[in-house]
Amino acid sequence: MKTPPKPTPAELDLLQFIWPLGAATAKQVHEAMLKERPDVAYGTVLRLMQIMHGKGLLIRDESQRSHIYAPAVGKEAMQTNMLQDLLQRAFSGSAKALVLTALRSGISKKDREEIEKLLKDGDQQSAPP
Incomplete structure (x- = not known):
């Protein structure tokens, strides 16, 4: 494409x-x-x-x-x-560098909580049963 x-x-x-x-x-x-x-x-x-x-x-x-x-x-x-x-x-x-730069530039408490939830949910989905 x-x-x-x-x-x-x-x-x-x-x-x-x-x-x-x-x-x-x-x-x-x-x-x-x-x-x-x-x-x-x-x-x-x-x-x-x-x-x-x-x-x-x-x-x-x-x-x-x-x-x-x-x-x-x-x-x-x-x-x-x-x-x-x-x-x-x-x-x-580097996706890591992009994300770290975005996080350092300041995000709201609500956005931080949403990101943390996404990361936590992602960890649970990839963890072995």
Whole structure:
């Protein structure tokens, strides 16, 4: 499978709105974005979506009058791809270094408790019976 292109920060921001929608017109994406960014222009959203389609970040259904756009790659797959890239470029492939850096940068008590539970549950699953 071909590695998806890396989105720019603006493209990644737009994907955060379109992933929950699944498939949507530019107008629907614009309306979703307006709730958080009242100053975003429809033309800007449409143009960015057209660029993202050209790059392969979005797929487009042109069978209706209003084109329907959908993410070419799911959120989890994109996050995994971007994490792998970061892991290689910034941490020489060391997941341990990445995690330790993230933990040192400060996390909330709730996040720490969730991480500890995940680690504990993982240990129990891998322990012999």
